[in-house]
Amino acid sequence: MNRLSLTQEFSVPYKYEVFFTENLFEKENTLFKDFIVNFGNKDYQKKVLFVVDEFVAKSHKNLTSQIVAYFNHENFAELMPEILVLEGGENCKNDPRYYEEVIRAINEHGIDRHSFVACIGGGALLDMVGYAAGISHRGVKLIRIPTTVLSQNDSGVGVKNAVNYLGKKNFLGTFAPPVAVFNDMQFLESLGERDLRGGLAEAIKVALIKDIEFFKWIIAHIEELIAGNKRVMQEQIFRCAQLHLQHIASGDPFETGSARPLDFGHWAAHKLEYLSDFQIRHGEAVAIGICLDTLYSYLKGYISQKEAEGVVYLFQDLGFATFHSALAENDKINLFNGLNEFREHLGGQLTITLLEKIGKGFEVHEIDFDLMKKAVDLLEELSQ
Amino acid sequence: MNRLSLTQEFSVPYKYEVFFTENLFEKENTLFKDFIVNFGNKDYQKKVLFVVDEFVAKSHKNLTSQIVAYFNHENFAELMPEILVLEGGENCKNDPRYYEEVIRAINEHGIDRHSFVACIGGGALLDMVGYAAGISHRGVKLIRIPTTVLSQNDSGVGVKNAVNYLGKKNFLGTFAPPVAVFNDMQFLESLGERDLRGGLAEAIKVALIKDIEFFKWIIAHIEELIAGNKRVMQEQIFRCAQLHLQHIASGDPFETGSARPLDFGHWAAHKLEYLSDFQIRHGEAVAIGICLDTLYSYLKGYISQKEAEGVVYLFQDLGFATFHSALAENDKINLFNGLNEFREHLGGQLTITLLEKIGKGFEVHEIDFDLMKKAVDLLEELSQ
Ligand SMILES: NC(=O)c1ccc[n+]([C@@H]2O[C@H](COP(=O)([O-])OP(=O)(O)OC[C@H]3O[C@@H](n4cnc5c(N)ncnc54)[C@H](O)[C@@H]3O)[C@@H](O)[C@H]2O)c1
Ligand SMILES: NC(=O)c1ccc[n+]([C@@H]2O[C@H](COP(=O)([O-])OP(=O)(O)OC[C@H]3O[C@@H](n4cnc5c(N)ncnc54)[C@H](O)[C@@H]3O)[C@@H](O)[C@H]2O)c1
Ligand SMILES: [Zn+2]
Ligand SMILES: [Zn+2]
Numbered sequence: 180m181n182r183l184s185l186t187q188e189f190s191v192p193y194k195y196e197v198f199f200t201e202n203l204f205e206k207e208n209t210l211f212k213d214f215i216v217n218f219g220n221k222d223y224q225k226k227v228l229f230v231v232d233e234f235v236a237k238s239h240k241n242l243t244s245q246i247v248a249y250f251n252h253e254n255f256a257e258l259m260p261e262i263l264v265l266e267g268g269e270n271c272k273n274d275p276r277y278y279e280e281v282i283r284a285i286n287e288h289g290i291d292r293h294s295f296v297a298c299i300g301g302g303a304l305l306d307m308v309g310y311a312a313g314i315s316h317r318g319v320k321l322i323r324i325p326t327t328v329l330s331q332n333d334s335g336v337g338v339k340n341a342v343n344y345l346g347k348k349n350f351l352g353t354f355a356p357p358v359a360v361f362n363d364m365q366f367l368e369s370l371g372e373r374d375l376r377g378g379l380a381e382a383i384k385v386a387l388i389k390d391i392e393f394f395k396w397i398i399a400h401i402e403e404l405i406a407g408n409k410r411v412m413q414e415q416i417f418r419c420a421q422l423h424l425q426h427i428a429s430g431d432p433f434e435t436g437s438a439r440p441l442d443f444g445h446w447a448a449h450k451l452e453y454l455s456d457f458q459i460r461h462g463e464a465v466a467i468g469i470c471l472d473t474l475y476s477y478l479k480g481y482i483s484q485k486e487a488e489g490v491v492y493l494f495q496d497l498g499f500a501t502f503h504s505a506l507a508e509n510d511k512i513n514l515f516n517g518l519n520e521f522r523e524h525l526g527g528q529l530t531i532t533l534l535e536k537i538g539k540g541f542e543v544h545e546i547d548f549d550l551m552k553k554a555v556d557l558l559e560e561l562s563q
Numbered sequence: 564m565n566r567l568s569l570t571q572e573f574s575v576p577y578k579y580e581v582f583f584t585e586n587l588f589e590k591e592n593t594l595f596k597d598f599i600v601n602f603g604n605k606d607y608q609k610k611v612l613f614v615v616d617e618f619v620a621k622s623h624k625n626l627t628s629q630i631v632a633y634f635n636h637e638n639f640a641e642l643m644p645e646i647l648v649l650e651g652g653e654n655c656k657n658d659p660r661y662y663e664e665v666i667r668a669i670n671e672h673g674i675d676r677h678s679f680v681a682c683i684g685g686g687a688l689l690d691m692v693g694y695a696a697g698i699s700h701r702g703v704k705l706i707r708i709p710t711t712v713l714s715q716n717d718s719g720v721g722v723k724n725a726v727n728y729l730g731k732k733n734f735l736g737t738f739a740p741p742v743a744v745f746n747d748m749q750f751l752e753s754l755g756e757r758d759l760r761g762g763l764a765e766a767i768k769v770a771l772i773k774d775i776e777f778f779k780w781i782i783a784h785i786e787e788l789i790a791g792n793k794r795v796m797q798e799q800i801f802r803c804a805q806l807h808l809q810h811i812a813s814g815d816p817f818e819t820g821s822a823r824p825l826d827f828g829h830w831a832a833h834k835l836e837y838l839s840d841f842q843i844r845h846g847e848a849v850a851i852g853i854c855l856d857t858l859y860s861y862l863k864g865y866i867s868q869k870e871a872e873g874v875v876y877l878f879q880d881l882g883f884a885t886f887h888s889a890l891a892e893n894d895k896i897n898l899f900n901g902l903n904e905f906r907e908h909l910g911g912q913l914t915i916t917l918l919e920k921i922g923k924g925f926e927v928h929e930i931d932f933d934l935m936k937k938a939v940d941l942l943e944e945l946s947q
């Protein structure tokens with residue numbers, strides 16, 4: 180009896196679409212309605228609970244009444260009478276009361292595993308609401324409607340959600356793909372300069388590790404990107420989202436291994452967000468993190484000084500600050516604690532992505548602290 | 564631009580083994596060690612954090628010291644110095660402080676996605692610890708070591724975990740398969756009569772809906788099962804676990820549809836657990852729930868009166884109470900609220916499994932309340 184065993188083996192398929200559109204809730208735009216109607220059981224009247232980012236609601240004053248009108252128009256699904264408007268930004272991931280509030284609403288409105296929670300907001304709100312939806316009834320259906328450049332080109336199209344806990348970024352979370360993503364360009368118009376710019380950091384990230392042509396394209400369109408040119412911004416978002424999606428599907432979607440190339444520049448970024456008490460945003464922190472790991476790639480001899488500096492200058496041309504004083508505090512020990520936390524979060528070996536060349540990332544499992552300190556110093560110099 | 568979209572599609576594979584053994588942590592038994600050593604990256608020193616059911620620790624006094632000795636013996640992995648001993652039973656799923664405590668320990672001991680949380684306990688503790696492990700870092704590795712009949716033959720081998728929330732059973736949870744399950748017969752020896760018996764309800768459940776031979780086998784072994792005969796108990800657990808595993812793998816493991824045949828008898832069971840303030844255990848509630856839906860199947864004309872009564876008498880022969888006063892309270896309205904909660908939890912259409920014949924379940928989407936009231940009355944009669 181000692182070696183008796185049964186083996187369990189199965190695969191779980193996932194499929195979702197990322198739509199690119201404008202004016203999602205104008206009556207003429209049937210994209211959202213068509214999706215809901217055609218999803219799953221057609222005979223069953225579906226419920227939709229909306230959660231909206233406060234800043235989005237403030238700057239698109241007609242949004243909630245537009246949603247109500249959109250549902251009234253054809254009565255294709257049951258809109259929950261309560262539309263939750265919640266503070267967006269990192270605070271909604273830091274304070275458990277926010278996801279508890281979403282869970283309360285899921286319960287009160289009887290949102291079940293065949294009903295939808297539709298979240299309209301930045302990456303932080305999407306992460307938090309996705310977490311609440313992911314653990315309620317072991318997962319109710321999530322529709323993401325990202326409203327920042329970063330969430331449209333990166334976080335909103337992926338499979339992860341999370342909240343911060345015990346002072347650690349994304350400590351609690353689940354892998355829970357959405358059932359659909361609607362990227363509506365219209366929302367980006369109310370973004371401030373910082374958030375328009377912030378998302379470009381993730382585009383540069385994915386370009387640097389995966390696609391030199393896209394990197395060159397970004398450099399060729401700096402002016403339009405700064406100005407928020409709609410057509411160029413749209414192309415940037417589409418290409419970046421595509422690279423992210425391809426990467427997730429071709430790799431290890433639920434990250435059972437240690438590899439996480441899409442986290443290029445993120446070990447320092449995550450730590451910086453905390454060290455700055457979330458005064459710098461995710462994209463801004465990622466910009467600095469990329470510069471750091473790019474310079475380290477140069478100091479390690481993988482890429483040339485010119486190439487590395489070119490990356491730093493690109494960020495600066497786009498208006499990013501490429502240094503933050505917290506990087507150097509406490510003789511960089513605070514920063515380096517981030518390496519260990521990053522390893523713990525991923526698990527297993529430390530795995531850091533560096534640049535083999537522009538357009539191609541690769542992984543290392545050790546970081547030379549002295550050299551990384553030099554990279555910090557070099558970055559400080561280049562940023563003066 | 565209006566219909567531009569990208570489609571994301573991938574599958575996530577899962578695989579785990581359910582081992583049947585005795586004296587798992589005796590030095591000579593290398594099953595556990597072999598599993599850890601061969602799992603994933605062999606070069607990486609793995610951490611294991613244990614969480615143990617208080618009743619198990621109390622009745623197997625040497626357990627923790629045996630675990631320490633087992634790890635010291637060959638140093639195949641890093642045992643976390645703190646072995647959490649937590650209250651088992653439904654209360655650990657009702658009170659959020661328990662999973663918060665597990666998450667605290669996961670954080671403090673730096674358990675990462677390549678480290679293990681090993682839980683030794685009944686179905687309730689396994690569910691709660693599985694939930695804590697499932698949301699920490701989006702899922703650290705879970706090893707289940709079930710210590711009740713019910714958890715060895717049913718809950719412990721499956722893919723679900725959960726805690727209760729907002730007064731609702733399993734309201735929060737995730738689908739998160741374990742990396743391994745170790746069913747150690749030795750643990751069952753300290754079980755009280757109620758828990759030895761309770762697990763048999765799940766065996767009868769799966770037999771009734773899937774395997775008439777197994778059903779006949781149970782009837783032929785009533786005496787040995789009551790007496791806790793080791794060989795017979797082991798066979799019961801093995802066959803039942805096998806049926807559960809097959810069912811999960813052949814169907815819809817993460818329950819994206821509405822079908823849940825394994826929940827035969829459970830709509831009433833879940834409600835009864837609450838109505839009795841958890842004075843009756845899951846298996847005991849399931850026994851009553853099965854009797855109810857079996858009688859309803861008879862009243863609907865699917866099975867004969869004799870077959871239906873035979874099921875009730877089988878439970879009675881095994882020592883189960885087949886009625887509970889809460890079933891009839893408030894003119895059965897309390898009970899029927901459970902139907903709606905059950906639908907909500909599953910989502911979509913109400914889906915209830917009935918018996919087409921002994922050994923074969925099938926699904927209906929409507930319940931005739933008057934007839935169900937009759938089934939309650941009939942069950943009360945038969946139980947006097
Ligand atoms: N899940 C993932 O895979 C993943 C990947 C990358 C980043 N993230 C997370 O995403 C978050 C960052 O997201 P973000 O960059 O979108 O920032 P954000 O969500 O923090 O939003 C920034 C600010 O802009 C506001 N805002 C959002 N949309 C607006 C609009 N259209 N008009 C005006 N104001 C608007 C928000 O209320 C907030 O105050 C971080 O928490 C990060 O960890 C997650
Ligand atoms: N995840 C699933 O798929 C699934 C399926 C079925 C049931 N469940 C859940 O499982 C739970 C019931 O599990 P259970 O029947 O194992 O009961 P339990 O976990 O509630 O345990 C009953 C009692 O026995 C004690 N105990 C456990 N092992 C013991 C041992 N070896 N010796 C002495 N005492 C011991 C416990 O401390 C507890 O007090 C319910 O919460 C139910 O919802 C989950
Ligand atoms: Zn990022
Ligand atoms: Zn059960």
